[in-house]
Amino acid sequence: MSDQLALLPGYLAAHLQLTLVALFLGTAVSLPLGIWVTRHPRAEAVVLGLAGMIQTIPSLALLAVMVPLLALASAASVRAFGVDIPSIGYLPAIIGLTLYSVLPILRNTVTGIRGVDPAIIEAARGVGMTAREQLRIVELPLALPVIVAGIRTATVWVVGIATLSTPVGAASLGNYIFSGLQTRNLAAVLIGCVAAAALALGLDGLVRMLEIGVRTRRRAIVYGAVGMLAALSLATAATVVRDWVGASARPVTIGAKTFTEQYILSEILAEEIGRTTARPTRIVSSLGSTVAFDALVSGALDLYVDYTGTIWATIMKRRDVPPDPAIVLAEVSRYLTDTHGITMVGALGFENAYALAMRDEAAGRLGITTISDLAAHAPNLVMAGDYEFFSRPEWTRLADTYGLRFRDRRSMDASLMYAAVASAQVDVISAFSTDGRIAALGLTVLTDDRHVIPPYDAVLLASARLAREAPDVLAALRPLAGRIGADTMRHLNAEVDQQGASPHAVAEGFLARPGERPTLSPAP
């Protein structure tokens, strides 16, 4: 708990900064746009419709889609100006959050100005106001409560949605929630939720205070609210400036996807780089699968661990499954180098395959040992998969090849999936073969008897930029190749998932163990 609380100031500052910047930009866009719309009624349907459409995009998707879009923009910008745009982290989060804040502020600005009594508008014109004076002296002050209500709505939304900045690589209170859920650290989840809620209430209160001050013309209240907002902005700005100044040596940026193993591996990489090269590192955790890959291609990420089968099926869109994992490894490596300039530093030594698992008891009772056996019983069973699983090509191939038709399919958080199958709330889950919980919970992994699932050797990937600019980092990490066997990985995962150790502590423990120096298995 206390080590979690130690992270609070950093996450809170990052969260606050995302929120304030997005709200500031959102207001700066929406207020003039709303005013413009009231002057051009024919544009209203189009503008409000567009803003409404943005709102209907699920917030996580809106943020995540910024990553590939920015990667495209970055590629174009590099070609045109030689300047690249970061495609993960702060920028996609800010753009997504700003877009999200537009609708409530825009709509309330239009409603507020439209709502001014026509007699008052006639009076404003009659006494000789110009359009600008009419807006400043009459319409905006009278619309203010409605506009502020819109800003307050946006504030509460943005504080909540900013927790989703974590998967696109921007630190926020969402780090607590995402990593907490993955590593079964409910205290972390709770801290994240409570802090986000408190932040939402606090900011909402400040905006309301500002409005009351303006409306009742009480200077003390206005100055108080403005002062507090300014202090918050300055405090967060200070952390940003410090990051920039401190980042004269660009940290090696290490990505981690959204599950325990990835957190541990990213910590191991960071620790190892720190020990052997003394370069600063930065971990961007809880990234979506394709977000991480796109970020590596664009150079926004320097390093992360992926799995050959994932790249084979999802990126290369290969449907065949060669009998020998080494062939897949070699072809993936060649593809990454030739197509994206990515270096495969090495295979870590274990495979983490997608597998279908069910309770030992149920499998035994129904006589299921292979996926072919499962297909016959599937119509009576419920299957749960992680967020990605049912949209991955592997699932399509499994379902098609074996004719899997379940009674019901549910997507849920990977960490909840295990609890669900253990308590018989679902019958089959998409498991990771290295997950310590398979053994701990008494689960049977079903044999892929028709060889549909490709091999998933864990491979360390490095961006073209890192290979070019920091070959010492690659050299430092090569010895990790082949050093982490499947048993080791399962054990490390269990330390986090079942014993509640932090990924950082587990990584330190792993590197401190003398462990036989690995027999090098250099990248093919």
Added chain:
Amino acid sequence: MLRLVALRKRFGATVVVDGLDLTVDRGERVVLLGGSGSGKTTTLKMVNRLIEPDGGRVEIDGTDAATLAPHELRRRIGYCFQQVGLFPHLTVGENVAITPRLLEWEPARIAARIDELLDLVELPPTEFRDRLPASLSGGQQQRVGVARALAAAPSLVLLDEPFGALDPLTRDRLQQSFLAIARRLALTAIFVTHDMLEALLIGDRIAVMRDGRLEQIGTPAELLTHPASEYVRTLLATPFQQIERVRRATAPDGTP
């Protein structure tokens, strides 16, 4: 002082004002009288260009109103209408001060002017200056409306049924007040109403409008004694007939 020449306005297919000519002399109060849809309000609003004419022109002291920026024109013309339209977020004093403020008068001059006008409309400044419009009665609000219209000492005042929404007692008091103020300041004013008695009380001359045209213009006495048409005759006879009917209905039994 004010000349309307062949003024014309149509809304869609409907011609609302159809070639209207009218001259108002300095210090004169002209009442535009007519039923709903006669074009009197449209005519009034074309004077300060709240409505832009389709044809003809408005001359103020020899200047074509169309050559001025609308907001500059309006700052020189007082405007007061039935819904009053006080700015609810501004105090009574600030409402009155609005046009002087737009004209960038000195603050001290504005402050003095506020008190002068509130006195004029019989709202003691110390009591009313800092109150918000919502705390005033309808009659008090329209007094503020009149004060606001007069604030920048306009050469011309336009009033569009200013007392139409008030109860009879309040209306009577405000009519008397307005008449006293108008005489004292020698206001040049156009006053729109459909109320015959109000027209007879307030107008130096009455312009009777019908279907967007001027039916007749003249002093109340001229209109009563020499109506130009059957319409004008009926219109002016109506209130007197009503009074007569009321008198008869309330008289003791049998006596005429």
